């Protein structure tokens with residue numbers, strides 16, 4: 001496959017590899033790496049995307065009033081690098097409590113929202129209600145919602161469009177299952193999930209894309225920095241071809257899947273990794289702070 005060097009739009013003068021991923025002869029080797037004849041992308045700039053480093057903590061269905069009070073207190077006293085957007089996503093029942101006790105430095109996100117205006121939808125939470133408690137973000141398309149709850153691309157797309165139209169930021173999750181990776185379908189799956197968002201969203205201004213390979217979530221099996229970088233670059237390339245150069249350049253693409261205080265530094269150095277969406281390790285305040293502060297590894301890599 002031919003590899004073409006194209007200028008990175010927001011970093012004039014710097015060049016990076018940008019192969020065509022649509023026709024790439026990728027295959028899987030025994031270490032779950034996607035291989036192609038192209039050279040791996042080198043970290044030549046601080047961040048391929050031009051946005052701020054972004055770290056989200058997805059607390060999932062964890063915590064009690066006591067443990068969350070302690071976590072909030074640890075986060076409030078943590079020293080966090082200033083040039084990072086930090087967001088935490090508590091379970092719905094604690095969202096208001098967290099939002100009102102957490103320092104302004106950290107924003108809160110919901111873990112889901114309804115597809116339209118609230119009403120007779122038992123068990124759902126509306127975007128209007130989230131805004132009412134000053135919630136700024138919502139995570140949509142998480143693999144646990146896709147594969148455990150059974151949400152499909154269209155349903156997720158509707159939720160994203162509604163939330164964005166109402167002014168919430170969306171953390172849009174994509175990622176392949178292990179069998180999809182092993183079958184060489186990683187890019188197909190990620191691009192299809194991306195397209196479902198791209199087809200309906202009113203704008204990309206308030207979207208952060210989270211690449212979360214399902215086989216790395218909660219398994220302790222983190223993607224290698226190269227594996228993650230390869231997909232992040234492909235996602236950015238897809239945005240460039242299918243949305244616009246500007247959106248490709250400015251949209252944050254964050255990685256999720258067994259990120260912790262030990263592996264975040266190496267991952268952060270990758271050119272197209274603009275931050276993290278953290279599950280288990282976000283339940284420990286000091287470790288989450290370490291992950292937020294891994295932005296310093298990115299600066300060193302530059």
Ligand SMILES: O=C(CO)COP(=O)(O)O
Nearest residue numbers: 058217218257258279280
């Ligand atoms: O799903 C995740 C974040 O949304 C990742 O979870 P873990 O960090 O626990 O693997």
